Amino acid sequence: MRRHIPLRRRPVRNAVIAGTAVLAAALTACSGGSGGSGDAKGGADISGAKKAEISVNLTGQQAKAGEPVKVTLAGGKLQQVRVTDGKGGTLAGKISADGRTWTSDRNAAPGTTYAVEAKDDKGSTAKAGFATAAADKVNKLTLVPGNNSTVGVAHPLSIVFDHPVKNKAAVEKQLKVTTSNNTEGSWGWMEDYSGKARVDWRPKEYWKSGTKVSLNADLNGVDSGSGWFVRDYATTVTIGRNQVVKVSLDNHHLKVYRDGAAVKDIPVSGGTPGGDKASWRGKAVLMAKEGTINMNSETVGLGKAYNKMVDYSMRLTWSGMYAHAAPWNADYFGNTNHSSGCIGMSDANAKELYGMVQPGDPFEITGDDAKGTQALNNGYGEWNLSWEQWQQKSALSGASTAGAAGTAGAASS
Numbered sequence: 001m002r003r004h005i006p007l008r009r010r011p012v013r014n015a016v017i018a019g020t021a022v023l024a025a026a027l028t029a030c031s032g033g034s035g036g037s038g039d040a041k042g043g044a045d046i047s048g049a050k051k052a053e054i055s056v057n058l059t060g061q062q063a064k065a066g067e068p069v070k071v072t073l074a075g076g077k078l079q080q081v082r083v084t085d086g087k088g089g090t091l092a093g094k095i096s097a098d099g100r101t102w103t104s105d106r107n108a109a110p111g112t113t114y115a116v117e118a119k120d121d122k123g124s125t126a127k128a129g130f131a132t133a134a135a136d137k138v139n140k141l142t143l144v145p146g147n148n149s150t151v152g153v154a155h156p157l158s159i160v161f162d163h164p165v166k167n168k169a170a171v172e173k174q175l176k177v178t179t180s181n182n183t184e185g186s187w188g189w190m191e192d193y194s195g196k197a198r199v200d201w202r203p204k205e206y207w208k209s210g211t212k213v214s215l216n217a218d219l220n221g222v223d224s225g226s227g228w229f230v231r232d233y234a235t236t237v238t239i240g241r242n243q244v245v246k247v248s249l250d251n252h253h254l255k256v257y258r259d260g261a262a263v264k265d266i267p268v269s270g271g272t273p274g275g276d277k278a279s280w281r282g283k284a285v286l287m288a289k290e291g292t293i294n295m296n297s298e299t300v301g302l303g304k305a306y307n308k309m310v311d312y313s314m315r316l317t318w319s320g321m322y323a324h325a326a327p328w329n330a331d332y333f334g335n336t337n338h339s340s341g342c343i344g345m346s347d348a349n350a351k352e353l354y355g356m357v358q359p360g361d362p363f364e365i366t367g368d369d370a371k372g373t374q375a376l377n378n379g380y381g382e383w384n385l386s387w388e389q390w391q392q393k394s395a396l397s398g399a400s401t402a403g404a405a406g407t408a409g410a411a412s413s
Contacts, residue, residue, distance in 0.1 A: 053073070053074035053075065054071055054072060054073050054074070054078075054118050054120075054126060054128075055071070055072050055074075056069065056070070056071055056072075056116055056128045056130065057069065057070040057071075057072075058070075058108060058114075058130045058132070059130050060130060060131075061130070061131045062131070062132075062133045063108065063130045063131065063132045063133065064132070064133065065107065065108050065109055065110035065111075065112075065132040065133060065135070065221060065223075065228065066107050066108070066110070066221060066222070066223050066228070067107055067108060068093075068103050068104045068105070068106070068107055068108070069083050069091060069093070069103070069104040069108055069114065069116070070101060070102070070103050070104075071083075071101065071102040071103075071116060071118055072100060072101050073099070073100050073101070073118075073120060076099075076120050076121055076122060077098075077099030077100070077120065077121040078095050078099050078100070078101070078102055078118060078119070078120055078121070079119045079120055079121045079123075080118070080119040081093060081095065081102040081116070081117070081118045081119075082116075082117045082118075083104060083114055083115070083116050083117075084114065084115050084117075085109070085112050085113065085114055085115075086112060086113040086114075087112075091104040091105070091106055091108075091114075092104065092105045092106070093105055099121070102118070106218065106220070106221055107221035107222065108132050108221055109132065109220045109221035109228075109230060110132050110133060110134055110135035110221070110228045110230060111132060111133070111134035111135055111230065112131065112132050113129070113130075113131040114129065114130055114131070114132070115127065115128075115129050116128040116129065116130075135227070135228035135230055136228075137163070137226065137227040137228065138227050138228055138229075138230050139161055139162055139163045139165070139224040139226065139227030139228065139229055140161070140162045140229075141159050141160060141161045141162065141217070141219075141229075141233060142159070142160045143157075143158070143159050143215070143217065143233050143235050144157075144158045144159075144160075145157070145235065145237050145359070145360070146235065147234070147235045147236055148236055148237075148238075149235075149237055149238075149359075150237070150238045150239075150240045150358065151237060151238075151239065151240060151358065151359050151360030152239070152240055152241075152243060152285075152286065152357075152358045152359060152360030152361035152362065153206040153207045153208075153209065153239060153240075153242055153243070153244070153360065153361070153362065154206055154207070154283070154285045154360055154361065154362035154380070154383060155207075155237075155239075155285060155359065155360025155380070156200040156201055156202045156285075156380055156382060157177065157200060157201040157213070157215050157235075157237070158198065158199075158200045158201075158380070159175070159198065159199050159200070159217065160192050160194070160196050160197070160198045161196055161197040161198070161224065162196070162227075163197075163224065163226045163227045164196075164197050164224075164225070164226045165189075165197040165199075165224045165225060165226070166224065166225025166226055167222075167223060167224055167225040168189055168199075168395035169395040169396055170222055170223070171199075171219065171222060171224060171395075172187050172189075172199065172394065172395045172396055173396070174217065174218045174219050174222055175187060175199070175201070175215065175216075175217050175218075176215070176216045176217075176218065177201055177213065177214070177215055178213070178214040178215075178216070179211055179212065179213050179214075180210075180211055180212035180213075181208060181211055183203050183204075183207065183208070183211060183213075184203065184204045185201050185202055185203040185204060186201070186202065186204075186390060186391045186393075186394050187199050187200070187201050187393075187394050187395070187396075188200055188201075188202065188382060188390050188391075188393030188394060189393055189394070189395055190376055190377050190393065191377060192377055193318040193319075193377045193378055193379075198377065200380070200382055201215070202382045202383070202390055204387050206242075206244075206362065207239040208239065208242075209239055209240065209241055209242040209259075210238070210239060211238070211239040212236070212237075212238055212239075213236070213237045213238070213239065214234070214235070214236045214237075215233075215234060215235050215236075215237075216232065216233075216234045217232060217233040217234065218232050219231070219232060219233065220232045239360075240358050240360070241258060241259075241358070242258065242259050242260075243256065243257065243258050243356070243357070243358070243361050244256075244257045244361065244362050244364060245257075245286075245323075245357065245361055245362065245363045245364070246363075246364045246366070247268065247270070247323075247343055247363060247364065247365045247366070247367075248366055248367055249270045249271075249273075249279060249281065249337055249365065249366065249367025249368070249369040249370055250366070250367040250368060250369065251367075252267060252268055252269060252270070252332075252333070252334050252335055252336065252337065253265060253266065253267055253268060253334065254266045254267075254268045254323070254343065254345065254353070256353070256356060256357075263356075264352070264353070264356065266345050266349045266353060267333040267334030267335075267345070267349075268323075268333060268334070268343050268344060268345045269326065269329050269332040269333050269334075269335075269336060269337055269338050269339050269343075269344050269345075270337040270339060270342075270343055270344075270365075270367070270369060270370075271321075271337055271339050271340065271341035271342065271369070271370075271371070272337055272338055272339065272340070273337055273368075273369035273370070273371075275371070276341075276371065277339070277340045277341050278337075278341065278369060278370055278371035279321060279337070279339075279341055279342070279343065279365065279369070279370055279371070280316075280317060280319075280321055280341075280365065280370060280371065280372065280373065280374040280378075281365045281366060281367060281370035281372070281373055281374070282364075282365060282373040282374040282381065282383075282384040283362055283363070283364050283365075283374075283381075283383035283384055284316040284317060284321070284362070284363045284364075284365060284374055284379060284380075284381070285316070285360060285361070285362055285363070285379060285380035285383070286314055286315070286316060286357055286358070286359050286360060286361045286362075286363060287315045287316065287317075287318075287359060287379050287380065288314075288315045288359055289313075289314055289315075289354060289357070289359065290313045290314070290315055290322075291311075291312070291313060292309055292310065292311050292312075292313065293309070293310060293313045294307070294308070294309055294310075295307070295308060295309075295310045295313075295320075295322075310322075310324050310325065310326070311324065311325040311347065311350065311351075312324055312325045312347075312350035312351055312353070312354040314353070314354060314357060315379075316343075316363055316379060317374060317378045317379040318377075318378050318379050319378050320341065320342075321341050321342055321343075321374075322342045322343070323342065323343040323344075323345070323350075323353065323363070324342055324343075324344060324345075324350060325344070325345065325346065325347045325349075325350035325351070326339060326342070326344025326345065326350075327346060327347050329344045330346065332344075333345060333346060337369045343363075343365075362383065
């Protein structure tokens with residue numbers, strides 16, 4: 001049981017004893033009239049005055065991280081509590097209805113020094129301090145899209161973690177999406193193509209062009225189950241023009257639609273049907289425009305079929321399906337699928353398409369000449385799931401969330 005140690009009656013000062021801070025009660029002298037002997041000198045009778053006392057649940061230099069900071073007042077009411085870390089950050093929190101306790105909204109992070117300053121309803125203040133034990137293992141993440149980027153209408157918010165995430169629900173609760181138009185969406189967990197843990201936030205439908213999107217991953221102090229997060233992450237994204245690319249493997253054409261109207265029609269040749277060289281069907285998302293790159297069939301399990309430099313390369317999957325220039329395949333554009341899995345076209349058409357598309361544009365690939373539907377984690381395959389199926393990928397019972405503007409908790413009151 002913590003000891004509450006009152007201050008002696010002397011000029012107010014702050015006391016910190018084993019994590020317990022004491023507030024000296026403010027004493028106000030009462031002016032006397034022609035009253036009795038008790039106020040002959042105009043002073044208040046303070047013989048029964050009660051001192052105020054507070055205590056902090058975390059103490060010492062090796063306090064346990066991952067718990068909220070709680071400040072408790074023995075008598076009276078708390079007026080204000082401020083908890084700051086050694087880097088100048090502030091833990092927001094709330095005072096209880098009875099005014100006796102203040103609890104931080106977020107957990108204390110590992111390896112962090114904290115200062116606590118409290119004020120009661122009499123105007124007295126006190127300070128306390130503690131430090132949390134360092135993390136034995138740290139989990140980090142990679143967040144896509146990058147900050148201040150502009151992406152197409154199908155690009156999800158995607159997070160890949162360095163270490164496994166066992167406490168998925170606890171992590172997901174700290175991932176806050178804010179949009180300029182209350183876009184409905186949901187998080188979904190999967191194993192990334194790299195084998196690491198991954199969670200994406202996908203809207204119910206394609207984004208609306210012009211939407212402003214912010215993601216705040218308030219993870220500092222959260223235990224992933226295989227390592228602590230020791231910082232927060234954030235990114236802000238703008239959704240670009242409304243553009244969809246439709247590829248028909250049966251008709252051997254690629255069409256670009258902007259705001260619903262066709263603006264470009266390109267004859268193409270997809271993957272050779274009937275084996276591993278066939279293309280994937282489904283709703284793929286343009287992951288990156290990679291320009292001129294070396295494509296080696298041995299890196300994708302196709303033996304020594306090819307090894308060449310390829311221009312205007314636009315990545316659609318992690319497994320190596322691209323849209324790109326393929327002048328060596330010119331006889332087949334518009335009539336036959338005869339590539340090693342990619343969507344090939346002439347140099348001129350590839351150059352023009354490369355200039356038109358943006359990362360995040362959906363490539364909707366249809367047709368019988370395919371080897372199946374793109375997998376969920378092979379790039380951004382979430383659009384191949386129904387909305388209901390996608391919601392079930394959430395660690396929070398598949399509940400969707402509207403990316404509306406939120407409010408941060410106040411640091412004091």
